[in-house]
Amino acid sequence: MGEVMERMFRLLVSLGEIYDADRMIPVSSAQIAGVSYKSIGDPGVEFLEDYADKGAVAKIVTFLNPAGMDIEDWQDLKIPASFAEKQLRIMNAYKKMGIVVSATCTPYLAGNLPRFGEHIAWSESSAISFSNSVIGARTNREGGPSALAASLCGVTPNYGLHLDQNRHPDVLLDIHATLEDNADFGALGYMVGKQVKNRIPYFRGIKDADTDQLKALGAAMAASGAVALYHVENMTPEAHLMKIEGLEKLSVDDKDVNEVFSKLSTGKEPDIVILGCPHSSLKEVMNISRKLEGKKLRKPLWVCTSRMVKEAANRMGLTQTIEAAGGRIVADTCMVVSPIENMGYATTAVNSGKAANYLPSFCKQNVVFSRLDTLLENLT
């Protein structure tokens, strides 16, 4: 136990030294990535079991990223048993450390919601982006081990986005495109992330966006680039504090957004449609369910979400509607971290800019990227 804490603290001190932090600050919650067996492999399983056996315990509220499978329905999803055995060992190790085995990339929709200005230590790039930008909480882009260290020690080094002076925008984005579907926001995010890389964009001209659309925008920017914080004029909580005079300017119109759809679509006829990257909100599940009422799908459909949202969907009868159409709600996992490439799928259709970015490399998939209505129309 002493050795575990010593190494974990040493890790935070070293990261603080590398990034010139002046001190440690308390954090109120952690979000840990590195949960899917597909991502962390045997080295990860052994590390987590060792630390759990040595008595490591979370000091602060700590939630987990998606796993490589639905923890309850994995057999039904035809996940290989050898994979499931390792995945369950990972979940048990985290549980032993007192970590909430939430298995979602949207902790803020599933019971871990920080307030404005709160210091947290989160990994999961889309959740980092959402908490910094939409909520105004403060976190750097943590990796799995550094988020675990913050969870066990209750502190993080004070540098980067924890400091006011590092939250200012670097580039001004003038948006002239019409953004309606959530996929439009994913396409915009993909494009902007590519261009701004790890800088902080300030968006002007986005007329309206709900939290699901901001979730899609931030997730795509964090995947194609390394954007951890963005501001949207009249929408996100720190935007009015920021000076935009003299910033480098970029502009985006409808043509730019439409080009992203064709660029990211590397396949034609999908073997499966997977929605919910990041994990669907209850509102998104309701919308999908409404569109599927009385329909029959020609291809499999997964709607990925957190266990918490799935429970609500069950209670509302949404799960039954989606299943009657031939789809299913899949909890705890998603298309990126589950082994879909070993399950006979070669082309996956998505409405997420983030998923479209990752599927070709992580899952060897051809991608069909389009708006929800188009995806569902082509399936019925």
Place this chain on the structure above:
Amino acid sequence: MELLKGRTISPGKVEGESLVSKEPIGFYGGVDPKTGLFIERGHELEGKSIKDKILVFPCGKGSTVGSYVLYGLAKNNQAPLAIVNRETETIVATGAILAGIPCVDRIPVERISTGDHLVVDATAGTVSIVKSTS
């Protein structure tokens, strides 16, 4: 003897023979944690064992899972004795600390050749070239 002064990333003091890579190293997919053998195709260290060597390279690259690979190497007794870098980024720093592998950075790594006998005092942040091969 030449004394090079750097910065502590992970403490400890060891002595041994160096294995130098001019290219960055990504441990995930780069090194097999079970055997300690370098497996990345086309890498200048391909086929070499890093076990009990002082591994000298400019900086890390690639997947964050690399941290866990360093931990796995240590657990399987295949780890390098120490790591010496020009710039240790977070993936290698994290792995070295988790695994308890002494690690120093801000060292002019071009001064070291494969086969040099080194004393790495990572706690003090120094590397001494005791016996040079050249």
